[in-house]
Amino acid sequence: MHTCTKANLPRVDALSEPFINRLRKAVAIPSISAEDERRQDVFKMGDFLASELEAVGAQVEKRYLGKQPHKEHLDLPPVILARYGNDSSKRTILVYGHYDVQPAKKEDGWATEPFELSIDEKGRMYGRGSTDDKGPVLGWLNVIEAHRIAGISFPVNLLMCFEGMEEYGSEGLDEFVREESRRYFAGIDAVCISDNYWLGTEKPCLTYGIRGCSYYSVCISGPSQDLHSGVFGGSAQEPMTDLVRVLGSLVDTHGVIQIPGLMDLVAPITDEEKAIYTDISFTMNNLYESLGSTTAIFDDKERTLMARWRYPSLSIHGIEGAFSSPGAKTVIPAKVIGKFSIRTVPDMEPDDVDKLVFKFLKDEFAKLGSKNTLEVSLQHSGKWWVADPKHWNYSAASKAAEHVWGVKPDLTREGGSIPITLTFEEATGKNVLLLPIGSSTDGAHSTNEKLDKKN
Amino acid sequence: MHTCTKANLPRVDALSEPFINRLRKAVAIPSISAEDERRQDVFKMGDFLASELEAVGAQVEKRYLGKQPHKEHLDLPPVILARYGNDSSKRTILVYGHYDVQPAKKEDGWATEPFELSIDEKGRMYGRGSTDDKGPVLGWLNVIEAHRIAGISFPVNLLMCFEGMEEYGSEGLDEFVREESRRYFAGIDAVCISDNYWLGTEKPCLTYGIRGCSYYSVCISGPSQDLHSGVFGGSAQEPMTDLVRVLGSLVDTHGVIQIPGLMDLVAPITDEEKAIYTDISFTMNNLYESLGSTTAIFDDKERTLMARWRYPSLSIHGIEGAFSSPGAKTVIPAKVIGKFSIRTVPDMEPDDVDKLVFKFLKDEFAKLGSKNTLEVSLQHSGKWWVADPKHWNYSAASKAAEHVWGVKPDLTREGGSIPITLTFEEATGKNVLLLPIGSSTDGAHSTNEKLDKKN
Numbered sequence: 070m071h072t073c074t075k076a077n078l079p080r081v082d083a084l085s086e087p088f089i090n091r092l093r094k095a096v097a098i099p100s101i102s103a104e105d106e107r108r109q110d111v112f113k114m115g116d117f118l119a120s121e122l123e124a125v126g127a128q129v130e131k132r133y134l135g136k137q138p139h140k141e142h143l144d145l146p147p148v149i150l151a152r153y154g155n156d157s158s159k160r161t162i163l164v165y166g167h168y169d170v171q172p173a174k175k176e177d178g179w180a181t182e183p184f185e186l187s188i189d190e191k192g193r194m195y196g197r198g199s200t201d202d203k204g205p206v207l208g209w210l211n212v213i214e215a216h217r218i219a220g221i222s223f224p225v226n227l228l229m230c231f232e233g234m235e236e237y238g239s240e241g242l243d244e245f246v247r248e249e250s251r252r253y254f255a256g257i258d259a260v261c262i263s264d265n266y267w268l269g270t271e272k273p274c275l276t277y278g279i280r281g282c283s284y285y286s287v288c289i290s291g292p293s294q295d296l297h298s299g300v301f302g303g304s305a306q307e308p309m310t311d312l313v314r315v316l317g318s319l320v321d322t323h324g325v326i327q328i329p330g331l332m333d334l335v336a337p338i339t340d341e342e343k344a345i346y347t348d349i350s351f352t353m354n355n356l357y358e359s360l361g362s363t364t365a366i367f368d369d370k371e372r373t374l375m376a377r378w379r380y381p382s383l384s385i386h387g388i389e390g391a392f393s394s395p396g397a398k399t400v401i402p403a404k405v406i407g408k409f410s411i412r413t414v415p416d417m418e419p420d421d422v423d424k425l426v427f428k429f430l431k432d433e434f435a436k437l438g439s440k441n442t443l444e445v446s447l448q449h450s451g452k453w454w455v456a457d458p459k460h461w462n463y464s465a466a467s468k469a470a471e472h473v474w475g476v477k478p479d480l481t482r483e484g485g486s487i488p489i490t491l492t493f494e495e496a497t498g499k500n501v502l503l504l505p506i507g508s509s510t511d512g513a514h515s516t517n518e519k520l521d522k523k524n
Numbered sequence: 525m526h527t528c529t530k531a532n533l534p535r536v537d538a539l540s541e542p543f544i545n546r547l548r549k550a551v552a553i554p555s556i557s558a559e560d561e562r563r564q565d566v567f568k569m570g571d572f573l574a575s576e577l578e579a580v581g582a583q584v585e586k587r588y589l590g591k592q593p594h595k596e597h598l599d600l601p602p603v604i605l606a607r608y609g610n611d612s613s614k615r616t617i618l619v620y621g622h623y624d625v626q627p628a629k630k631e632d633g634w635a636t637e638p639f640e641l642s643i644d645e646k647g648r649m650y651g652r653g654s655t656d657d658k659g660p661v662l663g664w665l666n667v668i669e670a671h672r673i674a675g676i677s678f679p680v681n682l683l684m685c686f687e688g689m690e691e692y693g694s695e696g697l698d699e700f701v702r703e704e705s706r707r708y709f710a711g712i713d714a715v716c717i718s719d720n721y722w723l724g725t726e727k728p729c730l731t732y733g734i735r736g737c738s739y740y741s742v743c744i745s746g747p748s749q750d751l752h753s754g755v756f757g758g759s760a761q762e763p764m765t766d767l768v769r770v771l772g773s774l775v776d777t778h779g780v781i782q783i784p785g786l787m788d789l790v791a792p793i794t795d796e797e798k799a800i801y802t803d804i805s806f807t808m809n810n811l812y813e814s815l816g817s818t819t820a821i822f823d824d825k826e827r828t829l830m831a832r833w834r835y836p837s838l839s840i841h842g843i844e845g846a847f848s849s850p851g852a853k854t855v856i857p858a859k860v861i862g863k864f865s866i867r868t869v870p871d872m873e874p875d876d877v878d879k880l881v882f883k884f885l886k887d888e889f890a891k892l893g894s895k896n897t898l899e900v901s902l903q904h905s906g907k908w909w910v911a912d913p914k915h916w917n918y919s920a921a922s923k924a925a926e927h928v929w930g931v932k933p934d935l936t937r938e939g940g941s942i943p944i945t946l947t948f949e950e951a952t953g954k955n956v957l958l959l960p961i962g963s964s965t966d967g968a969h970s971t972n973e974k975l976d977k978k979n
């Protein structure tokens with residue numbers, strides 16, 4: 070069986086004390102990549118991971134990426150590369166994960182110490198990094214060890230690539246992956262990334278698509294400094310008046326994007342694709358729970374999931390330069406910058422999207438007849454990614470997951486971006502599988518992050 | 525001559541060294557009412573003012589207002605009451621001013637120390653409080669002294685009321701004025717307030733009107749917490765989408781308020797009133813200079829000044845709860861609060877304005893067909909004020925100003941609110957005159973605040 074899944078062993082192994090102890094030690098290292106004063110802990114976590122990998126029999130290399138851009142006083146933590154198995158008759162799977170974590174403080178609302186693994190009676194293991202992404206990373210070590218203990222030969226060769234800067238934008242990784250695709254990663258057959266989540270809590274998923282994101286700024290300016298509305302209200306054209314009108318023209322309450330031509334870029338849906346959505350284990354109540362409200366656009370599962378995964382969406386995030394504090398201030402802001410982004414899907418080319426967006430905003434602004442100045446810019450864009458879920462990488466993973474969980478995993482996509490996915494696909498040219506380990510309630514990036522033992 | 529103006533003496537007096545030294549001592553006391561740790565300096569300034577008043581022959585009382593609401597560890601500084609003259613054959617003028625100042629720090633961009641009076645070669649006296657409002661307050665002492673030195677009997681009885689909390693909302697003053705209107709202030713004939721500015725720099729003004737202000741919050745909420753736009757974009761109705769649409773419906777680029785019925789509340793303009801605007805010394809370049817741009821709504825003086833003073837205006841100030849920092853954040857804000865205000869004019873009753881605003885916002889929101897929740901509230905409202913500029917209080921002041929400056933002062937109004945004006949008018953029932961001392965370029969509340977010696 071050629072598969073990238075670690076799930077093809079008796080589940081009882083995952084519960085064994087040594088595995089939990091390893092996670093406990095990892096969680097105890099506060100490897101927060103975003104905090105300068107924690108950088109030494111990120112290095113410490115890299116060392117810990119490297120020595121644990123060696124202990125299970127992998128060949129390990131630490132690869133240093135130099136100084137951190139814009140923070141030259143900091144060294145970037147190493148990428149930990151590891152190889153397990155080198156049998157040319159087996160497929161080679163490249164595995165990605167990250168060993169850094171989001172910041173966490175007890176006072177933010179954690180019920181337990183964030184950097185102490187706490188296990189409750191339901192087998193929920195609480196601690197920063199438990200599900201994002203130390204738990205899933207150490208899962209690969211668990212599965213290697215479980216095979217060794219059981220005396221079963223490992224079904225594939227594993228190449229592992231674990232970085233320590235994911236939560237701070239994966240500084241330096243893009244270039245590293247492109248370089249190594251011709252060296253260390255040459256000869257791999259597929260890629261497997263465990264850094265996302267099940268759609269729900271009960272059924273495993275394999276993720277084959279991610280939306281892209283194009284993020285824009287609309288700046289409208291007029292006077293040279295903020296004005297007092299008592300003194301100038303009525304005599305000056307106000308940039309804020311123009312901005313809310315322009316932003317208000319982008320999308321309606323029902324999520325319908327008003328930019329002409331934009332929807333024409335979207336790939337038409339096929340019957341085969343439609344069928345995937347019907348099967349997925351998801352209910353509107355799942356959505357209402359995550360929203361904490363019933364303010365959904367659609368009232369059926371299929372359209373809701375398609376709107377999240379395979380259709381574009383436009384969100385207005387906020388306005389920079391206007392009054393944004395509690396209370397009252399009678400200011401006429403001189404320069405305001407609206408921020409919005411479009412989640413993109415196949416076959417929307419980012420350049421085409423930009424052109425339509427820029428033209429639309431200019432046209433809408435022109436309609437106002439304003440003397441103010443409009444400037445539109447793209448802040449960043451990341452492309453969508455979609456894999457072929459009929460590839461052997463997916464069918465093998467699906468079989469393995471079914472073996473463990475007794476149920477065929479759902480084929481899902483993600484609404485948000487995991488930019489490294491596209492990097493791996495483009496650099497290696499191979500099929501990429503996102504294999505989520507944690508469940509939808511794990512609270513990655515939140516307080517009380519956890520991983521269930523069963524996962 | 526019955527007049528409230530201090531300007532009816534040879535101008536040379538205003539330049540005399542003792543007068544400047546008195547202002548120098550006053551500026552040196554950082555009587556910042558908004559900063560807790562400066563409260564003792566506000567008291568010190570009150571003491572200084574009281575003893576200076578006694579020195580020129582006034583009878584002085586300090587009136588304490590108790591603890592500061594919401595900051596019970598702080599005592600409110602005293603209102604300094606003073607009487608100069610008690611001749612029943614003369615009119616009695618109540619004079620108002622304040623001896624506290626706005627915060628100021630050298631590093632904010634002051635060319636000189638803010639709490640050291642610095643005089644340049646053009647006779648501009650720089651220092652916090654020089655024009656707002658220590659300079660004008662001490663001007664009353666100067667004029668009393670100048671009369672004494674010249675041996676001219678003072679033309680009116682003066683009652684003075686100087687507070688120390690104006691820059692922090694005049695805490696406690698409203699009630700105090702209402703109480704004292706039946707006691708200390710009983711028997712006054714008119715009120716004179718020197719706490720605003722000339723329209724320009726060359727021609728004196730008498731101010732007979734101020735717009736009111738009704739400040740509103742529009743809150744739109746949906747999900748129970750902020751959402752990630754990648755995950756939820758397309759599946760949830762977004763409060764921010766609704767809010768920009770609702771805010772965008774309030775007013776257009778040309779300042780035309782879109783709320784039905786609102787303009788019907790505005791008093792029609794008379795021919796007499798129109799004539800006042802033609803005479804006022806003001807050019808479009810004056811406006812362009814203050815804006816730092818030519819993004820004006822009108823291109824003629826008359827309509828510009830009317831739009832600032834005698835017609836309502838609507839300004840959108842900002843949005844609370846959305847992303848407002850530089851950079852990019854892909855948040856769907858769960859709850860956003862738009863802030864806007866309407867400057868009101870005769871005969872708009874604040875209650876009527878509220879009703880029209882609330883109805884309009886509810887109607888506009890209903891049009892969206894949104895499942896989100898809208899809540900509208902009035903944050904605060906202050907009523908407009910307008911006096912009869914043909915009252916003897918104005919004609920006397922006008923004659924006096926003409927005597928000093930050689931030119932009839934312009935009759936102006938203010939776009940912004942000076943709420944104490946209305947309090948004095950309502951409490952005393954007498955004509956109120958705003959007699960600006962400083963010029964439009966003085967920079968009250970800004971860095972490098974100054975007062976010209978000639979003023």
Ligand SMILES: [Zn+2]
Pocket residue numbers: 167201202235264
């Ligand atoms: Zn992660």
Ligand SMILES: [Zn+2]
Pocket residue numbers: 171201236513514
């Ligand atoms: Zn993460």
Ligand SMILES: [Zn+2]
Pocket residue numbers: 622656657690719
């Ligand atoms: Zn003032």
Ligand SMILES: [Zn+2]
Pocket residue numbers: 626656691968969
């Ligand atoms: Zn002030």
